[in-house]
Amino acid sequence: MNIFDFFRERKKETPASIAKERLQIIVAHERGQRSQPDYLPALQKELVEVIRKYVNIDQDQVHVALENQGSCSILELNITLPDR
Amino acid sequence: MAKILVVTSGKGGVGKTTTSAAIGTGLALRGHKTVIVDFDVGLRNLDLIMGCERRVVYDFVNVVNGEATLTQALIKDKRLENLYVLAASQTRDKDALTQEGVEKIINELRENFEYVVCDSPAGIEKGAHLAMYFADEAIVVTNPEVSSVRDSDRMLGLLASKSRRAEKGEEPIKEHLLLTRYNPERVTKGEMLGVEDVEEILAIRLLGVIPESQAVLKASNQGVPVILDDQSDAGQAYSDAVDRLLGKEVPHRFLDVQKKGLMQRLFGAR
Numbered sequence: 001m002n003i004f005d006f007f008r009e010r011k012k013e014t015p016a017s018i019a020k021e022r023l024q025i026i027v028a029h030e031r032g033q034r035s036q037p038d039y040l041p042a043l044q045k046e047l048v049e050v051i052r053k054y055v056n057i058d059q060d061q062v063h064v065a066l067e068n069q070g071s072c073s074i075l076e077l078n079i080t081l082p083d084r
Numbered sequence: 085m086a087k088i089l090v091v092t093s094g095k096g097g098v099g100k101t102t103t104s105a106a107i108g109t110g111l112a113l114r115g116h117k118t119v120i121v122d123f124d125v126g127l128r129n130l131d132l133i134m135g136c137e138r139r140v141v142y143d144f145v146n147v148v149n150g151e152a153t154l155t156q157a158l159i160k161d162k163r164l165e166n167l168y169v170l171a172a173s174q175t176r177d178k179d180a181l182t183q184e185g186v187e188k189i190i191n192e193l194r195e196n197f198e199y200v201v202c203d204s205p206a207g208i209e210k211g212a213h214l215a216m217y218f219a220d221e222a223i224v225v226t227n228p229e230v231s232s233v234r235d236s237d238r239m240l241g242l243l244a245s246k247s248r249r250a251e252k253g254e255e256p257i258k259e260h261l262l263l264t265r266y267n268p269e270r271v272t273k274g275e276m277l278g279v280e281d282v283e284e285i286l287a288i289r290l291l292g293v294i295p296e297s298q299a300v301l302k303a304s305n306q307g308v309p310v311i312l313d314d315q316s317d318a319g320q321a322y323s324d325a326v327d328r329l330l331g332k333e334v335p336h337r338f339l340d341v342q343k344k345g346l347m348q349r350l351f352g353a354r
C-alpha cells in the first residue's frame with residue numbers, strides 16, 4: 001500500500017462506492033415513480049402551464065404526489081411560489 | 085407441470101443468450117426435458133450459441149402462422165437427449181409475434197417439456213414483453229455496472245406489473261439475480277460493484293455469480309454452451325446456478341481473487 005492508497009482508503013470514495021450511491025438514489029427515485037399512475041407527469045405539466053398564466057414558476061416548483069391510504073387516495077399538490 | 089423460465093435483463097450484451105444456453109443445457113444434463121426458445125425476432129442468435137444454426141428449417145413464427153408444426157420446428161440437440169431449441173424468426177416484421185400466438189405455443193410446449201427457457205431480447209419492447217409475459221420464474225442477468233443494474237431494476241418493475249401472473253393477481257413471478265462478467269480483482273480494488281452491492285440495490289435472491297471468463301468467448305466460437313466446459317470457471321459457476329435453481333444449497337464460488345501459485349506466477353499460466 002502506498003501513501004495515495006492510504007488517503008483513498010480513508011475517504012472511502014472508490015469508483016464502486018460512487019456507482020453504488022448513484023444507483024441507490026436513481027433506483028429509489030424510479031421505484032417511487034413506478035407506483036404512480038401514468039397520468040401524473042402530464043397532470044403536473046398541465047398544472048404548471050395553468051399557474052404560469054398568473055405566476056412565473058418553473059416545472060420543478062410544482063410537486064404532485066398521489067398517496068394511497070386504505071380505500072381513499074390523496075392527491076397532494078405542492079406549489080412553491082417565487083419570492084416577491 | 086412445466087415451468088416457464090425467462091432469461092431477461094433490459095440491457096443488451098450482458099449475457100442473456102449465453103445464460104439461456106447454459107441454464108437450459110444444465111437442466112437437460114440433470115435429466116429434465118428442456119426446450120430453449122429464442123424470442124429475439126429479427127436477431128436470431130441462440131442457434132449460433134447452441135451450435136445448431138445450420139439445422140434451422142422452421143422457426144417460432146412459422147409455427148405461430150401454421151406453416152409448420154411444433155415438432156417440425158423443434159431442433160433436437162446433438163449432444164443431449166433431453167434438449168431442444170426453438171429458433172427465432174429472422175423476419176423484419178415487428179408484429180410477427182402476437183400474444184395469442186405465443187400463448188398457443190407456450191401451452192403446447194408446457195405439455196411436452198419440464199422446462200421452457202425463454203431467451204428474451206434486449207429492451208422493453210414487444211419481444212421482451214412476450215418473453216416474460218407467461219413466465220413462472222425469471223432470471224435477471226446483470227453486469228456489475230451502473231446501466232445494467234438500473235435496467236435490471238426497471239425489468240423487475242415490469243415483471244411485477246405487466247406479466248400474466250401480475251395481471252391475473254396470481255402469485256408473483258419468482259425472481260433470481262444472476263450476476264455475470266464479474267471480476268473479483270476489480271471488486272477488491274474498488275473499481276467494480278461487488279455482489280453485495282448489487283444484491284442490496286436490487287433486493288432479489290442471488291442465483292449465481294459468473295466470473296468474467298475467456299471460456300465464454302471460446303465456447304460461443306465453437307457453438308458449445310459454456311456449461312459443457314466443466315473445466316472452466318464460468319462453466320462451473322453456471323452449473324452451481326442450475327443446482328440452486330433446482331433448490332439445492334450450493335456455496336458461491338469465484339467471488340474472491342484466485343491466488344496464483346509460484347508455478348503460475350513463474351510461467352504465467354491461467
